[in-house]
Amino acid sequence: MKRIIDKLSDSRRILVATHVNPDGDAIGSLLAMGMALESAGKDVVMYNESPIPTPYRFLYGIDQVVHHPEEITQCDTAVVIDCGDLDRVGEAADIIRQISVVINIDHHVTNVGFGDYQLIKPGACASAGIIYEVIKQLGVSLTVPIATALYTGILTDTGSFRFGNTSKNTFSICEALVAAGANPADVASHLYGQYSxxxxxxxxxxxxxxxxxxxxxxxxxxxxxxxxxxxxxxxxxxxxxxxxxxxxxxxxxxxxxxxxxxxxxxxxxxxxxxxxxxxxxxxxxxxxxxxxxxxxxxxxxxxxxxxxxxxxxxxxxxxxxxx
Ligand SMILES: [Mn+2]
CATH class of the missing domain: 3.10.310.30 (Diaminopimelate Epimerase; Chain A, domain 1)
Structure with a gap:
């Protein structure tokens, strides 16, 4: 963790990317990491290949996410989140391989350990839970948009706190996120409130x-x-x-x-x-x-x-x- 924080602090322009067909964890982690790095004064590119599913479009910062690999330029560091394998990011994988520092943050047991630095915690309820720790270590304050993005990631990856990955630590993190301004009722109504x-x-x-x-x-x-x-x-x-x-x-x-x-x-x-x-x-x-x-x-x-x-x-x- 320490080496990753040091590396992020030394970076100038950082790519943050998550997997194709993103779920709530991929989107929440992407936005939270991206916004936190921006608060830390970094130039940030947030990338996801796929369109953002409608329920997640309420999240702050979602319009900053770019979807074309050509928009990834001049990055000295890449943070790849929630991807067991680098190819999970889709078309941009080859571009990411050429970025000098690749940081792999994930909670999938099957993660192949790609990249120069790895932060893989199979016990974590969601990648968003790991990103929460990274943001704390970065010394960036939890804004309402960041807390809401992380809460969305944890809520969706735990099946609304119903799956076996829901632990005491899950609630400790969520307590901090709600204290920082994440609104559980508001997030739930966006995610589960309406069906076409x-x-x-x-x-x-x-x-x-x-x-x-x-x-x-x-x-x-x-x-x-x-x-x-x-x-x-x-x-x-x-x-x-x-x-x-x-x-x-x-x-x-x-x-x-x-x-x-x-x-x-x-x-x-x-x-x-x-x-x-x-x-x-x-x-x-x-x-x-x-x-x-x-x-x-x-x-x-x-x-x-x-x-x-x-x-x-x-x-x-x-x-x-x-x-
Ligand atoms: Mn996940």
Missing amino acids: IGRLKLLNKALDSIEISRNGKLSLMALTQQMLRDTGTVPEDIDGMINYARRIENIDVAVLIREKRNGGSPTGNNRPYHVSLRSNGTVDVAAIAATYGGGGHASAAGFQVETALSEIKSKIWALADTL
Whole structure:
């Protein structure tokens, strides 16, 4: 930690980047780190490849986030947050490799340890929890925008304080964030208060797609591009839907197969899919994802695959038999 703080203090222009298809933790950590470094007098570029999902657009500083790799110029240091692997930042990975100092801050067990400096805490509830410590060490005061961004990261990565990564320390940090001005009711209303009609129709299709394995231990939900088109929704509208499959009684593992819009060159029935895995805690889904070249946490992981839907489904059913 000390060496990282020293390095940040010595830097002039700093890139802060998080993973493609960002979740609340990636966005909250990105904004908090970026704003804190700005308060410390640094020139900062905040980068995320993907569009910011609507629920997070209320966060202060969100308009400063740039989405094109060309906007990353002249940085002497890069802080890459919530990425198990540098390639998780997307297209900008090669540009980041050329930046002289790369700092890797993360809480994924599967982090490969890329970069010149690493701050990896698999026990942390969220990357935002680690960023909170970094900001304290930097000696920057917790402004309302910074506290709100960090609170958003922790709230979303702990499933609103329901997941196993929620600890005493989680609440200690949140106590400090709320003391600094984060407003739990306000954040919750932005994140969970409203659904578009399209999203509700998509949820209907998602629920209807659920299948249960023969032994009753695995649930499978599948969403196609056609369903998004039919309901006028975008991929970010799928966020959180897997939790319905996970909450079915006696289910140990929930799987969501989501057809991606692009990536690869579809041949025949082959399509690019993203497969998300959620566990109730008895099964290590990060290990399963790793066998497909993916990663994540023991209770939440994922991988990409280009195949036919029937093909990946039969692999999942074979997996279910081993549970
Ligand atoms: Mn995270």
